[in-house]
Amino acid sequence: MELKPARPKDLDNVWRLYSLATDHLVKTGIDQWDALYPDVSMIREDIKSGCLYLLSDGGMLLSAVVLNDHQEAPYGLVEWKYTGGRILTVHRLCVSPSRQGQGIGKRTMQLAEGLARQKGFTGLRLDAFYNNPAANALYETLGYIKAGSVTIRKGLFHCYEKQL
Numbered sequence: 001m002e003l004k005p006a007r008p009k010d011l012d013n014v015w016r017l018y019s020l021a022t023d024h025l026v027k028t029g030i031d032q033w034d035a036l037y038p039d040v041s042m043i044r045e046d047i048k049s050g051c052l053y054l055l056s057d058g059g060m061l062l063s064a065v066v067l068n069d070h071q072e073a074p075y076g077l078v079e080w081k082y083t084g085g086r087i088l089t090v091h092r093l094c095v096s097p098s099r100q101g102q103g104i105g106k107r108t109m110q111l112a113e114g115l116a117r118q119k120g121f122t123g124l125r126l127d128a129f130y131n132n133p134a135a136n137a138l139y140e141t142l143g144y145i146k147a148g149s150v151t152i153r154k155g156l157f158h159c160y161e162k163q164l
Helices: 008-027 040-049 073-077 104-118 133-141
Strands: 052-057 061-068 085-096 123-129 144-151 155-161
Touching: 008 040, 008 061, 008 085, 040 052, 052 104, 061 104, 061 123, 073 144, 085 104, 104 123, 104 133, 123 133, 123 144, 133 155
Parallel strands: 085 123
Antiparallel strands: 052 061, 061 085, 123 155, 144 155
């Protein structure tokens, strides 16, 4: 399995994945995503800009993740440990609800780290909703260090980083 850039023809399947994941989050009491974020126009723009990557197996979409160098404005308030080199930012990691708990998120992040190295990045940054214990545990298990917390539209997000 490898991460591949999403193509315009993938939009419907990717949007379905994010919609299912959003519904799943809401049902489990995690108020992280909603009708405003992420939305289909955002996903379309991610595909157009070439920063949305997909992990599939036998034609089944397992996960999606956005990888770029854009950092949310509140990131400027975080005391990052790794400040040199090129930093890749991870956004909107989404694993199919039917495949959660099977190592898909971990595999997606490992592949994202490999892609980052291949493209000359020296570190990664990301944020995770404070009330999403699975996401926070995933990043910590993968060796990401909590650098601080910021408030974004839906509330408190923990900021993580990892030097490659």
